[in-house]
Amino acid sequence: xxxxxxxxxxxxxxxxxxxxxxxxxxxxxxxxxxxxxxxxxxxxxxxxxxxxxxxxxxxxxxxxxxxxxxxxxxxxxxxxxxxxxxxxxxxxxxxxxxxxxxxxxxxxxxxxxxxxxxxxxxxxxxxxxxxxxxxxxxxxxxxxxxxxxxxxxxxxxxxxxxxxxxxxxxxxxxxxxxxxxxxxxxxxxxxxxxxxxxxxxxxxxxxxxxxxxx
Numbered sequence: 472x473x474x475x476x477x478x479x480x481x482x483x484x485x486x487x488x489x490x491x492x493x494x495x496x497x498x499x500x501x502x503x504x505x506x507x508x509x510x511x512x513x514x515x516x517x518x519x520x521x522x523x524x525x526x527x528x529x530x531x532x533x534x535x536x537x538x539x540x541x542x543x544x545x546x547x548x549x550x551x552x553x554x555x556x557x558x559x560x561x562x563x564x565x566x567x568x569x570x571x572x573x574x575x576x577x578x579x580x581x582x583x584x585x586x587x588x589x590x591x592x593x594x595x596x597x598x599x600x601x602x603x604x605x606x607x608x609x610x611x612x613x614x615x616x617x618x619x620x621x622x623x624x625x626x627x628x629x630x631x632x633x634x635x636x637x638x639x640x641x642x643x644x645x646x647x648x649x650x651x652x653x654x655x656x657x658x659x660x661x662x663x664x665x666x667x668x669x670x671x672x673x674x675x676x677x678x679x680x681x682x683x684x685x
Contacts (some may be wrong), residue, residue, distance in 0.1 A: 527561025
């Protein structure tokens with residue numbers, strides 16, 4: 472069964488996998504739990520360094536730190552499963568977090584405020600309120616009606632000729648209020664006409680059929 476762990480480690484950190492040498496801060500690990508739950512689920516391998524080196528952990532201590540994170544610093548509480556692996560006499564704790572189908576999960580940011588995190592590649596990034604409203608709208612049974620007016624045409628025409636647009640650029644270009652720009656982008660994402668692209672620095676919107684940066 473050790474081949475399973477080695478295969479995971481060879482993948483490297485990605486959207487579904489994060490390595491932790493150890494867990495010394497429950498508040499910080501809560502952001503990882505929330506990010507996985509809000510995206511597509513994932514795993515934490517505790518006792519593995521960022522470069523894939525197996526360092527091992529004291530299983531009980533690490534488990535209680537993760538449990539504290541899930542119970543005290545995630546809202547609502549996150550359910551997770553665990554598995555322990557002994558590799559060359561060192562213990563790895565595997566934490567599996569399922570994808571959330573009904574809830575949006577929050578963790579505290581550096582200022583103690585409850586924020587929503589998502590997993591993008593190997594990073595935990597803050598979600599914006601447009602994505603949160605997209606999730607809310609998708610969870611409702613009602614359909615989404617979008618009028619194809621001047622602003623919508625302007626947005627789609629621009630994106631047909633450019634790789635992406637930011638919220639502020641769309642609002643200025645269309646000369647509309649932030650509320651109206653937000654509502655248009657939400658509806659377009661819900662209808663799968665455009666995608667939200669998160670990076671560490673900025674958030675972009677692009678046509679669904681176009682690849683970002685290509």
